[in-house]
Amino acid sequence: MFTQRQNRNLLEATGTTLSLIYHQAVYNLRSTHQNAIIGILLIIAQTLLFVSIFMLLYLLVGIRGSPIRGDFMLYLMSGIFLFMSHVRTVGAVSSSHSPGGGLVKHAPLNPAVLIxxxxxxTLYGQSISAIVILGVYHIAVNPISIYFFPGALAMFLLAWFGGVCVGLVFLGLRPWIPKIAPLLTMAYQRVNMIASGKMFVANTVPNIMLPWFAWNPLFHLIDQARGFLFVNYTPQKTDYHYAIWVFIGLLMLGLLINFTTRKYESVSWTAAQ
Known part of the structure; x- marks a missing residue:
């Protein structure tokens, strides 16, 4: 038990890393509740609560139908699923570990595995939540028809990938500004409540107000996802290529910040906390 395992080739090293990622991901899922099934049900309940709140908000405002010709609930859920996948991933990655923490100093565990x-x-929890909610709605309430499922799925995965990239930036900033970085993460998540554009259709936004939302890659992804979901809607003011390039730039920035942080961070930085 005291003999350190040595990987003899690249295949064994890959297998070891994938095994570590799997077990750490399971640990993260079970950290919400001792029972894994109840933990998944809690994630589903949180998403349902979000959907219910926004549906009630629409009803109070007087909007009883979808701005897009199609199912109103599918329109509502399309924005919420991408929004929650993005902001939850930002929070999970930004707090995944401390670059100078003791846990990452025990091989073969490393920051890449924890991230x-x-x-x-997070992707697993949000995917299961979306599948269950859409499945129950399709069977019990109203059959769902999706115009181009691969495109809608790609937008969902891009929203998740964007959350990883943004989370990496906040993760790298935490050791430098430990009090401010969590506030910046929370502020980013709260701003996306409005700036993501999940509550309205991008084609109806006046051009004078478009710059308030067009900077946000998630705004583009949600609108493009609705274009893939509804046969009667064609996005005219958004482009998913913009989101891809922004996320790649944030990924490079996040990796640069994290590599620099691990090079210079000292344990004494957090000694007074």
Whole structure:
């Protein structure tokens, strides 16, 4: 038990890393509740609560139908699923570990494993939540028809990937500004409540107000997802390529900040906390 395992080739090293990511992801999922099934049900309940709140808000405002010709609930859920996948991944990755923490100093565990496990566990939880809610709605309430499912799925995965990239930036900033970085993460999540554009259709936004939302990659992804979901809607003011390039830039920035942080961070930085 005191002999350190040595990987003899690249295949064994890959298998070891994937195994570590799997077990860490399972640990992250079970950390919400001792029972894994109840933990998944809690994630589903939180998403349902979000959907219910926005549906009630629409009803109070007087909007009883979808701005897009199609199912109103599918329109509502399309924005919420992408929004929650993005902001939850940002929170999970940004708090996945401390670059100078003791846990990452025990091989073969490393920061990449902890980041990947946090991101994948969030993706798993949000995917199961979306599948269950859409499945129950399709069977019990109203059959759902999706115009181009691969495109809608790609937008969902891009929203998750964007959450990983943004979370990496906040993760790298935490050791430098430990009090401010969590506030910045929370502020980003709260701003996306409005700036993501999940409550309205991008084609109806006046051009004078478009710059308030067009900077946000999630705004583009949600609108593009609705274009893939509804046969009667064609996005005219958004482009998913913009989101891809922004996320790649944030990924490079996040990796640069994290590599620099691990090079210079000292344990004494957090000694007074």
């Amino acid at each position: 990947a496990a946090s991101a994948l566990s």
